[in-house]
Amino acid sequence: xxxxxxxxxxxxxxxxxxxxxxxxxxxxxxxxxxxxxxxxxxxxxxxxxxxxxxxxxxxxxxxxxxxxxxxxxxxxxxxxxxxxxxxxxxxxxxxxxxxxxxxxxxxxxxxxxxxxxxxxxxxxxxxxxxxxxxxxxxxxxxxxxxxxxxxxxxxxxxxxxxxxxxxxxxxxxxxxxxxxxxxxxxxxxxxxxxx
Numbered sequence: 686x687x688x689x690x691x692x693x694x695x696x697x698x699x700x701x702x703x704x705x706x707x708x709x710x711x712x713x714x715x716x717x718x719x720x721x722x723x724x725x726x727x728x729x730x731x732x733x734x735x736x737x738x739x740x741x742x743x744x745x746x747x748x749x750x751x752x753x754x755x756x757x758x759x760x761x762x763x764x765x766x767x768x769x770x771x772x773x774x775x776x777x778x779x780x781x782x783x784x785x786x787x788x789x790x791x792x793x794x795x796x797x798x799x800x801x802x803x804x805x806x807x808x809x810x811x812x813x814x815x816x817x818x819x820x821x822x823x824x825x826x827x828x829x830x831x832x833x834x835x836x837x838x839x840x841x842x843x844x845x846x847x848x849x850x851x852x853x854x855x856x857x858x859x860x861x862x863x864x865x866x867x868x869x870x871x872x873x874x875x876x877x878x879x880x
Contacts, residue, residue, distance in 0.1 A: 686848045690855050693818070700811040701866070707803045708871055725741040727873065732804050733796040734872035741792045741868040744784050745860065748819075751780035752857045755826070755850050765840050767833070767853055777853065781823035788816050805873055808867060818856050825849045 708727040728734045735741060758773025792809070799809040829849045832838060838846055 686851060690851065693855065694859075696814065697811070697862075700807065700814060701862070703803075704807040704811060704867060707807065727804075728871065729802060729804050732802070735791065735795060735802075735868065737787075737826070737864070737868040737872050740786065740787055741864055744787050744791075745864045747780050747784045747787070748857045748860050751777045751784070752854055755853045759843075759846060759850050762833075762838055762843055762846060763840050767836075770833050770838065770846075771830065774826055774833060778823055778826050778830060781819055781853075783828065784819055785816065785823070789813070808871075811867060812863055815856070815859055816858070822849070822853050822856050825852060 732860050733806065754773050754776040756773075758770050758777065761767075761769025761773055792813075792874075797805045799805050826849055829838075
């Protein structure tokens with residue numbers, strides 16, 4: 686599971702690399718076309734970036750809360766508290782589904798598209814890839830919930846639940862980087878503060 690998570694980290698490194706290569710050097714003289722397309726600034730001229738302190742912040746709070754609930758579920762199992770295990774998993778699943786719904790709503794109301802420019806492509810690839818991981822993690826947790834109801838987890842035998850928790854924490858940490866770098870920094874927020 687550790688190797689799997691490391692391989693997933695490498696995928697996200699690639700998306701961040703593409704994003705930062707363009708965002709940090711929008712007027713790169715070696716990339717003449719880049720300056721013409723982006724107008725020498727980030728976000729590019731004509732792009733209305735999403736406001737980081739609205740839906741993205743709400744989704745950040747949802748994922749941070751879900752990290753607490755999955756930890757609660759795991760700790761409840763360690764204390765042989767089956768009801769706490771089930772309730773913690775249910776809360777985490779609901780929060781994961783809520784995150785996905787809000788992300789979908791955000792995509793539907795974004796003022797830019799995937800195609801046509803590097804900003805939309807890197808934004809939707811990084812956040813969309815993360816969204817796919819949230820969906821996979823939610824399915825992972827639903828399977829764990831089914832196993833919890835079947836009584837298959839014991840305080841000394843619960844590797845599947847442990848791995849689901851690791852995966853969910855990985856998804857949360859990736860979101861924190863996405864929120865900080867793509868939503869806050871990448872929206873030109875610091876430029877708007879200075880104006």
